[in-house]
Amino acid sequence: xxxxxxxxxGLALSLIGVFPTAMIGTTVxxxxxxxxxxxxxxxxxxxQEALLNVYRCRFDIDTQVVxxxxxxxxxxxxxxxxxxxxxMPTPDDLAARDELVAAQEALLNVYRCRFDIDAQVVxxxxVGGVPAPIQEPTNAAQEPVNAAQEPVNxxQEPTNAAQExxxxxxxxxxxxxxxxxxxxxxxxxxxxxDGFWDNRxxxxxxxxxxxxSLVEKIWAEVDVEGKPATPPTSELAPTGATCATAVEGxxxxxxxxxxxxxxxxxxxxxxxxxxxxxxxxxxLHPSIQTCQSHSDPRVYDACVHNDVFRCAADLLFVRYAGxxxxxxxxxxxxxxxxxxxxxxWVSTELVGGGRIAGVSAYLHNRGFPDGDSDDWLFVRCxxxxxxxxxxxxRGSVEGQSAYAGRVPAAHVRLPGAFFSWGEAVxxxxxAFNGVxxxxxxxxLNNAIFLxxxxxxxFINSTxxxxxxxxxxxxxxxxxxxxxxxxxxxxxxxxHVRPVAEACGWAWQ
Numbered sequence: 001x002x003x004x005x006x007x008x009x010g011l012a013l014s015l016i017g018v019f020p021t022a023m024i025g026t027t028v029x030x031x032x033x034x035x036x037x038x039x040x041x042x043x044x045x046x047x048q049e050a051l052l053n054v055y056r057c058r059f060d061i062d063t064q065v066v067x068x069x070x071x072x073x074x075x076x077x078x079x080x081x082x083x084x085x086x087x088m089p090t091p092d093d094l095a096a097r098d099e100l101v102a103a104q105e106a107l108l109n110v111y112r113c114r115f116d117i118d119a120q121v122v123x124x125x126x127v128g129g130v131p132a133p134i135q136e137p138t139n140a141a142q143e144p145v146n147a148a149q150e151p152v153n154x155x156q157e158p159t160n161a162a163q164e165x166x167x168x169x170x171x172x173x174x175x176x177x178x179x180x181x182x183x184x185x186x187x188x189x190x191x192x193x194d195g196f197w198d199n200r201x202x203x204x205x206x207x208x209x210x211x212x213s214l215v216e217k218i219w220a221e222v223d224v225e226g227k228p229a230t231p232p233t234s235e236l237a238p239t240g241a242t243c244a245t246a247v248e249g250x251x252x253x254x255x256x257x258x259x260x261x262x263x264x265x266x267x268x269x270x271x272x273x274x275x276x277x278x279x280x281x282x283x284l285h286p287s288i289q290t291c292q293s294h295s296d297p298r299v300y301d302a303c304v305h306n307d308v309f310r311c312a313a314d315l316l317f318v319r320y321a322g323x324x325x326x327x328x329x330x331x332x333x334x335x336x337x338x339x340x341x342x343x344x345w346v347s348t349e350l351v352g353g354g355r356i357a358g359v360s361a362y363l364h365n366r367g368f369p370d371g372d373s374d375d376w377l378f379v380r381c382x383x384x385x386x387x388x389x390x391x392x393x394r395g396s397v398e399g400q401s402a403y404a405g406r407v408p409a410a411h412v413r414l415p416g417a418f419f420s421w422g423e424a425v426x427x428x429x430x431a432f433n434g435v436x437x438x439x440x441x442x443x444l445n446n447a448i449f450l451x452x453x454x455x456x457x458f459i460n461s462t463x464x465x466x467x468x469x470x471x472x473x474x475x476x477x478x479x480x481x482x483x484x485x486x487x488x489x490x491x492x493x494x495h496v497r498p499v500a501e502a503c504g505w506a507w508q
Contacts, residue, residue, distance in 0.1 A: 033089040041097035042082035048104040050079035055111045073368070074207050106131075116481065164396055164444055165223045166281075166311050168329050173310075175327010181310075188310060189275070192317055192326040196271060202322045202372075205268040208236065214270075214320070214369050215263070215277050221396055224312060226284035232256065234263040234273070241266075256280045274320055278313040285309065319394040320369055343488055347495035354382035355502050357495040358391075359487050362469070366483040370395045377470070377487045379459060379496050381503040388450040388458055389442075390472060390485065396445035397474065397482055406438035407448045407482075408475040413461060413489070416468035430471075439474075448474065459500050463493035 056062045057070035068077035085093075112119050113126035124132035173181060177191035197203050206214065212234050219231035237244040243255040244264040254265040254272045256279040263276045285308040311329035318325050347357035358378040366373055373393045380387045390409075397407050412434040418426065439448040450458055462470060467489050474482040 033091060033094045035085065035089060037094055038085045038089045038097065039082075041094065041101060042085065044101050045097060045104065046080060046082040048101065048108065050075075052104060052108060052111070053079070055108070055115075059111070059115055061111075072207060072210075074209065164221060164315075166308065166315060166329065168308060168311050173326075173328045175314075175325055177326035178328075181328075185309075188326070189313070192313065192323065193271060193321075194323075196321060196323060199322060202270060202320075204270055206270060206273065207268070208234075210368055211265075211268060211273050214273060215280075217369065218277055218281070218316065218320070222281065222312070222315060224281050224285070224308065227281055228261055228283070230261070232261045232263050232277070232280045234265070234276075236268065237264040237266060239266060256283065258283050270321060274316045275313065278309055278316055281312045282308040322393075344490070345488070345492050345495040347499060350380070350382055354380065355499045356380040356382070357492075357499045359492070361485045362488050364483050364485045366395070370483075375483075375485055377472075377485075379499050381499045386455045386500060386503040388455050389447050390439075390474070391447040395482075397441055397448060397476065400441055400445070400476075403438060405441050407441050408436065409439045409448060409472060410434045410436040411458075411470060411472045413467035414469040414471055414486075415466070418469065456500075459496055462489060463496050 053066045053075045056066050057073055057075050060070075063070050066075055067080065068075065070076060109122045109131045111117070112122050113130050116126070119126045122131050126132060177188055180187040180191045215234050216231045219227075239246055241264060243252075243257055244266050245252055246266075251266070253267050253269070254263065254276045256263055256276045261280070263273070263280065265272050265276065291307070307328070310326070314326050314328045317323040343360050343362045345357060345359045347355060349355055356378060357380075358376045361375045361377070364373070364375060366375075370392075373395065375393055376391045378387075378389050378391055380389070400407055412430050414429075418429070421429070437451055437454070439450055440452075441448055461467070470487045470489055471484065472487070473484045476482050
């Protein structure tokens with residue numbers, strides 16, 4: 001697969017979910033083994049195999065060994081329960097199971113290092129994308145096998161990311177759905193979601209694990225005053241359940257239960273999850289009904305215009321559902337986009353003067369829920385002079401406080417034959433030719449800019465016909481990967497040269 005090719009170039013994947021597993025040891029039986037000894041090991045074998053299958057489906061690797069295959073990035077069949085043991089356990093029974101547990105753990109560690117996920121549990125850590133060799137103790141007493149294991153599920157996103165603050169504006173809304181504000185929340189949201197059901201890229205159902213992962217990702221990225229410290233739990237509820245039920249005259253598909261900080265849903269629709277997560281984000285903020293209690297017209301107007309639920313929903317719609325901003329709060333400004341259906345360079349004049357050229361990523365390895373994000377490389381000549389920057393349709397570069405708002409990024413230009421080379425040759429090429437620097441982050445952390453002064457060298461090399469691809473690896477401030485992006489350089493010169501020349505740059 002294409003993402004595996006990017007990995008083989010020595011650039012770590014950016015992964016959203018982390019699947020926790022307990023540190024697992026083996027034990028040497030002392031005396032006659034018991035039935036409990038066997039059952040503990042059989043449970044470990046089943047749990048670890050389930051976790052391996054989650055990895056295999058999540059990262060599209062060795063999927064042929066997953067019983068029933070994979071569906072939507074998850075195993076299609078439930079995890080297999082261990083077969084009840086019959087007879088009298090022997091030391092050989094325990095030894096065989098201990099060997100299997102150790103082999104499974106070794107394979108889990110290979111996956112953890114290869115995909116840079118939950119690597120802190122790998123004994124000795126990871127070196128070069130593989131588990132580091134460790135020297136086993138020769139006579140240390142090993143830990144007994146513990147039956148209490150962590151559940152196999154998607155862990156929460158780190159909560160120390162630099163969050164995007166939602167700030168409401170004092171001025172009345174003026175976006176495309178502003179005319180519906182007076183008609184009530186339902187009419188506004190119908191306008192805001194217009195076109196969603198026709199868009200197959202976004203109109204989809206999510207698994208329970210992916211739905212919860214999305215809620216946790218939103219909680220890590222978006223900040224609202226008074227937001228609860230932890231993300232809400234989320235579950236599908238059966239028809240007739242309290243607060244998520246079919247009712248006469250319509251259907252209530254979900255609700256946010258403030259008292260338990262919990263989402264209850266009748267469906268797995270992205271629309272439902274985003275709507276109720278917006279409610280959870282702003283649970284302590286005034287509603288339109290609360291605003292109506294103000295007798296002073298000026299206070300009422302400001303309250304209605306600053307309806308924080310609409311602000312939060314607007315932000316989530318744009319970022320996670322590909323819906324243009326309804327324009328309530330002005331916090332969902334998008335970077336300029338250019339029409340391109342084949343990841344080819346395009347260019348145009350800017351309103352007010354200047355030019356811009358851009359190309360959308362031919363491929364990237366960002367996972368759910370940003371796997372289908374349309375990310376761009378831009379060269380712009382405008383009021384700020386000549387600029388080169390990457391713009392991310394969704395998501396933000398997080399946790400850059402350690403770098404004073406600057407983002408570690410590495411870029412390398414690749415020949416056309418790069419993806420046909422072996423992994424070792426690819427890795428050597430990237431290591432020798434890659435350039436690492438600190439790019440500047442935009443105020444909303446949804447774009448990063450090449451350092452001022454480096455534009456001319458970057459552009460000259462970009463339009464060089466000897467290179468076919470540009471690969472850029474972007475990090476988070478905590479050292480984790482935000483994403484690896486590959487852009488086509490074919491015909492870049494035709495579109496980039498006029499932009500640079502408009503800013504007075506001479507070619508080298």
